[in-house]
Each structure stands twice: as C-alpha cells, then as structure tokens.
Amino acid sequence: MTMTRRFAALTLLGSTFLACTCAMGGDPIITDSKILNEERRLAILETKLASLQREAALIEDHRAIERLQQAYGYYVSEGKAAQAAALFSDSPAASIEYAQQGVYLGRARIEAFLKASGARLRPGEIRETPFMQSVIHVAADGRTAKARWRSLVMGGMHGEDGRWTEGPYENEYIKENGLWKIARLHWYTTVDASYDKGWHRQPYPAAGPVAELPPDLPPSIVYKPYPNFFLPPYHYANPVTGMPVAWDDNQAGGVR
Amino acid sequence: MNRLAIVCLMAVTGIASAQAPTAAQRPPADLTPRLNRAADHIASINAQADRVADYDTLRNLQEIYGFYFDKALWDQVVDLFAEDATLEVAQQGQYVGKASIRKYFYGLTGGKQGLSYGQLNNQYQLSPLITLGADGQSAHARWRALIQDGQFKQSANWGSGIYENEYVKQDGVWKISRLHLFIHFYAPYEGGWTRTTPALNARYGKSAAKPDRPASVKYETWPASYTAPLHFESPALAGYRLAPENTASAPPPAAGATRTVTDLEAQVRALELKLERLRSASDVENLESTYGYYADKSMQDAISALFAQNSTLEILGRGVFIGRDRVYEYMRRLGAPTNGTLFNHMQLQPVVTVSADGNTASIRARLVVMFGQLNSSAQLAEGTYENRFVKENGVWKYQSLAGFQTFYTDYEQGWGKHSSAMLSYFPGYPPDLPQSVKYSPYPEVFVPPFHYLNPVSGK
Numbered sequence: 218m219t220m221t222r223r224f225a226a227l228t229l230l231g232s233t234f235l236a237c238t239c240a241m242g243g244d245p246i247i248t249d250s251k252i253l254n255e256e257r258r259l260a261i262l263e264t265k266l267a268s269l270q271r272e273a274a275l276i277e278d279h280r281a282i283e284r285l286q287q288a289y290g291y292y293v294s295e296g297k298a299a300q301a302a303a304l305f306s307d308s309p310a311a312s313i314e315y316a317q318q319g320v321y322l323g324r325a326r327i328e329a330f331l332k333a334s335g336a337r338l339r340p341g342e343i344r345e346t347p348f349m350q351s352v353i354h355v356a357a358d359g360r361t362a363k364a365r366w367r368s369l370v371m372g373g374m375h376g377e378d379g380r381w382t383e384g385p386y387e388n389e390y391i392k393e394n395g396l397w398k399i400a401r402l403h404w405y406t407t408v409d410a411s412y413d414k415g416w417h418r419q420p421y422p423a424a425g426p427v428a429e430l431p432p433d434l435p436p437s438i439v440y441k442p443y444p445n446f447f448l449p450p451y452h453y454a455n456p457v458t459g460m461p462v463a464w465d466d467n468q469a470g471g472v473r
Numbered sequence: 474m475n476r477l478a479i480v481c482l483m484a485v486t487g488i489a490s491a492q493a494p495t496a497a498q499r500p501p502a503d504l505t506p507r508l509n510r511a512a513d514h515i516a517s518i519n520a521q522a523d524r525v526a527d528y529d530t531l532r533n534l535q536e537i538y539g540f541y542f543d544k545a546l547w548d549q550v551v552d553l554f555a556e557d558a559t560l561e562v563a564q565q566g567q568y569v570g571k572a573s574i575r576k577y578f579y580g581l582t583g584g585k586q587g588l589s590y591g592q593l594n595n596q597y598q599l600s601p602l603i604t605l606g607a608d609g610q611s612a613h614a615r616w617r618a619l620i621q622d623g624q625f626k627q628s629a630n631w632g633s634g635i636y637e638n639e640y641v642k643q644d645g646v647w648k649i650s651r652l653h654l655f656i657h658f659y660a661p662y663e664g665g666w667t668r669t670t671p672a673l674n675a676r677y678g679k680s681a682a683k684p685d686r687p688a689s690v691k692y693e694t695w696p697a698s699y700t701a702p703l704h705f706e707s708p709a710l711a712g713y714r715l716a717p718e719n720t721a722s723a724p725p726p727a728a729g730a731t732r733t734v735t736d737l738e739a740q741v742r743a744l745e746l747k748l749e750r751l752r753s754a755s756d757v758e759n760l761e762s763t764y765g766y767y768a769d770k771s772m773q774d775a776i777s778a779l780f781a782q783n784s785t786l787e788i789l790g791r792g793v794f795i796g797r798d799r800v801y802e803y804m805r806r807l808g809a810p811t812n813g814t815l816f817n818h819m820q821l822q823p824v825v826t827v828s829a830d831g832n833t834a835s836i837r838a839r840l841v842v843m844f845g846q847l848n849s850s851a852q853l854a855e856g857t858y859e860n861r862f863v864k865e866n867g868v869w870k871y872q873s874l875a876g877f878q879t880f881y882t883d884y885e886q887g888w889g890k891h892s893s894a895m896l897s898y899f900p901g902y903p904p905d906l907p908q909s910v911k912y913s914p915y916p917e918v919f920v921p922p923f924h925y926l927n928p929v930s931g932k
Contacts, residue, residue, distance in 0.1 A: 256501075258738065266518065266741065276752055276755070277524070280525060284603065295703075338698070343666065343667070345657065351759075352759045353755065353759065365762070369819065375696035379666055383817060416843070416851055444847040453763075456759065456779070456869070457868055458778045
C-alpha cells in the first residue's frame with residue numbers, strides 16, 4: 218500500500234518534470250543517460266516538435282487572415298462585389314452587417330448586399346476603404362479566428378461634398394478546406410460626416426436598411442454614431458488583466 | 474527554480490531505478506530512422522517560420538520606406554532599392570536603376586535631402602497584401618498610400634493611390650525591386666477629393682529628374698474608373714497560404730558525422746525561439762492597436778493596465794510620467810468621452826521589431842487623431858509613436874510610450890493654413906520629468922528618432 222502510493226507520487230513528479238522540460242526552454246539539457254536515456258530524450262523532442270508545428274501554423278494563420286481581409290478591402294474599394302463575396306464562408310450562417318443596415322445571411326445574399334450597397338460604386342463615386350489597426354486572435358485549434366479592424370473611408374460623388382466615414386469592424390473567420398474565409402463581417406459606424414462642414418458640424422446618422430433589398434435580420438445591435446457616444450464591443454479581453462472591457466458609466470469621471 | 478529542479482531530478486531517478494530491470498533486458502533500439510524523421514520535421518517547421526519571417530520583413534520594409542519618405546530622407550529611401558530596381562509614380566515615367574531612382578527623389582525637393590521649413594510630405598503606407606513567390610526569393614505586394622502634404626501658408630493636399638510593388642531577396646536581404654504607385658486622386662484640401670480634376674491629380678510625384686522610359690501603363694485618374702492590376706488574382710499567386718506545405722527535408726549530416734539527440738535538441742531550442750519571436754511580433758502589434766482602441770474611448774483603467782509597473786509615458790509636449798499609476802492619472806486628465814465628443818486615436822503603419830532574445834520589442838507607428846466637439850470645433854493631428862515593450866511573465870506590456878507631434882490643425886482651416894503649437898503640460902498636473910526631446914512641430918521640421926537601422930544598408 219505504502220509502496221504503491223509512493224510510486225504514484227513519483228510518477229506524478231516525473232510528469233511534472235517532463236512539463237518543466239517543455240516549459241523552460243533555456244535550462245541545461247540533462248544528458249546523463251542514467252537519468253534520461255537517448256530514446257527518452259528523442260521522445261520528448263518528438264512531442265515538442267508536434268507542438269511547435271501547431272504553433273507555426275497558428276503564427277502563419279495570423280498573417281493569412283491579414284491577407285484575406287486586405288483582399289476584401291481592395292475589392293470593396295474597387296466596387297467588385299462578386300469577388301468580395303467569394304471571400305466568405307460556404308456556410309448559410311455566413312453574414313455581413315454594416316452600420317444599421319441589418320444582417321444578410323449566406324454568400325448569395327452577401328453578394329446581393331455588396332452589389333446594392335457595401336461595394337456599390339456608381340459612376341463618379343469613390344470609396345477608398347483601407348483596413349488598418351488589426352487585433353487578430355486565432356483560436357488555439359486553428360479553425361476559427363476573430364479580428365478587430367479600423368477603416369477611415371474617403372468617399373463621395375464627384376462634384377458633390379465628400380464624406381468621411383470611420384469605425385471599427387469586428388469580424389470572424391473560419392478555415393474551410395485549408396483556406397481562411399470570412400464567416401462574419403460586422404462594421405460599426407463611429408462617425409459618418411460631411412467633408413466640407415466637418416464631423417463637428419454635419420455628422421450623419423448611421424446608414425439604414427437598403428429599401429430595395431430588405432435584410433434577413435434586423436441590426437444585431439442598435440446604436441447611434443457620433444455625436445452619440447457608443448463603444449462597439451471588443452471580441453477580446455484586456456490582454457494584460459484578462460478582464461473583459463466594456464463601457465461603464467462609473468468609469469466616466471474625468472477629474473474635472 | 475533550483476529546488477524544483479532537484480525535486481524533478483529525484484523523481485526521475487526514482488522512476489529510472491524502478492524501471493531499471495526492464496530497460497536492461499531490452500537491447501538498445503536503433504534511433505537513426507527516428508532521428509532522421511525528427512531532423513526533417515525541424516527543417517519543415519523552420520521553412521514555414523522563415524516564410525512568415527519573410528512576410529513580416531517585407532511588411533516592415535514598405536512601412537520603413539514610408540517613414541523615411543515622409544521626411545524626405547532620400548539616401549535612406551534609395552538604400553531600400555535593389556541595384557537594378559525600377560520606380561514609377563503616377564504617369565511620371567519609369568526610373569531605372571538606383572542612380573536614376575536617387576535623382577528622381579532628390580528631384581522632388583530641389584536637389585536637397587530632408588524637408589524645408591513649412592513642408593509636409595506625409596504618405597501613409599496602409600493595408601498590406603503581401604504575396605511571397607514560390608521561389609522564396611521574390612514577392613509582390615499591394616499597399617494603399619494615403620497622401621497628406623503641402624507647404625505651410627501656401628497649399629495642402631489629400632491624395633490616395635495604390636502601390637503594386639515587387640521585392641527581391643539578395644544575399645538574404647529583402648529589397649524593393651519595383652515600386653509602382655498608381656494615383657487615384659491628388660486634390661487640394663479646400664474642396665477635397667470630390668472636386669479634383671485630372672489636371673490636379675497629375676501634379677503628384679513630379680520630379681525635376683527626367684525619366685528613363687515612359688510610363689509602363691496609361692490610365693486615367695479618378696473620377697475615371699481604373700483598377701490597378703490586382704497581383705494576387707494571378708493564378709500563380711492565388712490562395713491565402715503563405716508558406717508551402719511542410720515538405721522541406723533536412724540536409725544530410727556531414728560525411729562521417731552522425732545525427733545525435735543533442736544536436737537536434739539544440740536545433741529545437743533555436744526553432745522555439747524563432748517561433749516565439751514571430752508570435753511576439755503579432756502580440757505587440759495587437760497590443761499597440763488595442764491601446765489605440767482604448768484611447769479612442771478614454772478608457773484609463775484599460776489603458777493603464779497595459780503598462781508595466783515602472784513604465785514611462787510621454788505624449789507630445791506634456792512631459793514624462795513615470796509608473797502605471799501616473800499613466801492612469803494622465804489618462805484621466807483627458808476627460809471622459811461624452812455625447813458630442815469625438816476622440817479617435819488611430820495607430821497605423823506599425824514597424825515591429827522584436828529583440829534577439831525575444832524579451833523586448835519596439836514599434837514605430839503613425840498616430841492619426843480626429844477630435845471633435847459638436848457645433849464647436851474639430852481638429853486633425855498626425856504624429857509618430859516610438860514605443861517599447863517588455864515581456865513580463867509571458868505577457869507583453871508597454872515599457873515606454875513616446876508620442877511625437879508632427880502637426881495638429883484646426884479642421885476648418887487645414888494644415889496649409891493653421892498649425893497648433895506643441896501641446897504643453899497639463900495645468901496643475903506637472904510631469905515627473907520635463908519633455909525629453911526638445912523640438913518644434915510643423916511647420917518646423919523634426920524627425921523623431923528611429924528605433925531601427927536601415928534594414929538594407931544597416932545605416
């Protein structure tokens with residue numbers, strides 16, 4: 218009885234040791250074959266390589282998602298609705314949502330929305346749409362990802378007043394057959410305003426539903442952009458505290 | 474740590490002696506096939522990591538080009554090009570070879586290097602879409618250029634264009650082999666881009682130096698509709714995978730030598746550090762972006778938590794604040810956002826550098842600010858951040874944040890007509906140390922220090 222318990226305790230400590238080897242990359246290697254023979258060391262190394270391969274894939278996924286999202290931005294800027302829609306997931310749950318325009322589900326409806334609004338460029342219209350300031354998180358299993366982005370759009374019709382439109386995206390991605398696709402694209406309006414008069418003198422309300430193409434679902438969240446204050450939700454917790462970050466009126470006490 | 478190691482050793486010794494009889498009965502296995510497989514596995518993960526590192530290097534390269542370009546640091550700009558590179562901006566013709574490219578850039582600023590008093594030359598480098606060639610020695614990239622330039626009391630312009638560039642790796646160093654900027658518009662601040670004309674657009678990128686060849690492609694600028702070639706649609710470059718499949722194999726060991734576990738263990742160590750540094754590059758970029766999103770909304774709790782305990786913060790002319798608590802108080806001074814207030818703090822164009830040991834990192838980023846008070850005033854500002862990061866218990870934090878003011882202008886007038894003085898100390902809330910670098914913002918000329926050397930010349 219005592220022996221068994223002692224052996225179990227040792228085994229437990231042994232696995233702690235293996236975990237230590239993996240975690241402490243900088244420590245000296247134990248090469249005393251009486252302690253750890255060659256075969257055992259190789260087994261540890263093989264296990265480690267398997268985990269490094271997963272890590273390398275996640276690191277690459279981060280960049281692949283940047284490429285995917287930038288392709289979307291370039292297509293939308295050029296009025297290429299079909300190409301932009303082709304970047305979405307096959308799933309009927311794939312969705313797109315802009316401002317207060319409602320939610321469109323599935324690639325066919327996404328393309329219809331992009332043609333009617335999101336990527337529509339009439340002759341003489343411009344919509345320079347950079348994707349910037351990314352916060353990308355790939356899930357540990359490498360199958361899904363989420364990202365926050367910011368766009369500052371220089372828009373308008375030639376000969377008329379120009380338009381500033383700015384706000385964040387909170388998007389989701391999914392890996393299908395080894396390629397990343399957009400599963401959900403959601404753009405929030407922070408400010409939409411006249412170029413000539415400025416955002417402080419002529420802010421516009423958020424764009425509403427497209428009359429000729431009603432959405433499949435109403436807006437997932439109802440808000441008003443500037444001059445109203447609104448915090449589009451973050452998909453991620455504070456990276457240092459691990460606490461969710463949301464607006465709290467109590468925090469709003471400036472010192473004045 | 475020592476105590477833990479001893480306990481671990483004791484534990485393993487225990488297991489080893491308990492298992493000793495069985496181990497002694499087995500003949501020692503031939504590990505060679507497994508060693509070879511492990512060596513190939515290391516090689517394939519290394520190849521993947523190298524491709525990701527190439528991607529990051531190319532991203533930094535174009536962003537570094539942009540930061541030098543802003544300040545007309547032409548020698549630094551030209552050093553980023555390969556010897557036989559070509560340069561083409563708008564319809565201004567092609568400049569072939571480094572000597573011609575140098576003349577082109579110097580020809581933009583009257584034959585001298587650096588900005589003159591009152592000159593603004595911003596060209597943001599945004600939205601990278603980088604495609605690595607299958608050979609590992611070449612790459613294509615599409616970038617968006619946002620132009621913001623002019624001469625104080627004379628002119629101010631907005632511009633927008635698309636880069637379709639090519640890059641080449643020579644002796645392990647990535648260089649620009651072809652720089653091609655397609656201009657969409659280049660329009661006076663007054664009236665903005667929607668009132669532009671082809672003649673106004675055609676002003677951009679004119680150099681006193683003559684081109685070697687005419688423009689490679691004729692196109693009309695906006696409001697005409699023209700899409701610059703989308704390199705990533707080419708079937709040869711399609712897909713969103715950066716690296717090839719993991720098929721790389723290890724070179725055979727030198728003649729007479731054998732693979733040992735010890736060798737492979739050392740290789741795995743190096744590989745692990747390489748991956749950790751790549752992971753860190755995206756971690757600190759996420760952190761920098763997150764700071765900007767929190768600053769948008771004056772979230773002093775969330776922001777100050779991103780700073781290490783003994784960190785420093787210095788923004789514009791407000792002086793140096795030391796320690797996380799002082800960062801918190803600083804952020805509180807900015808006041809709470811309310812209805813009617815806009816406080817956008819964009820963090821763009823991050824040049825990310827991770828130290829060799831993976832424990833510290835730096836970012837140079839572009840700050841763009843949109844302030845607004847409803848029915849009262851609006852401001853536009855642009856500046857440079859040079860930030861340092863430290864990894865504490867596996868978590869990246871700000872070690873120091875330094876924001877330098879390029880310009881700060883009243884939106885209704887624009888940078889051609891108005892520029893605010895340096896933002897100074899908070900009334901009644903002095904800093905711990907005075908402003909560390911004395912300078913005057915635009916219309917004066919100031920180049921914020923760079924945390925990196927030229928990635929090609931090392932200067």
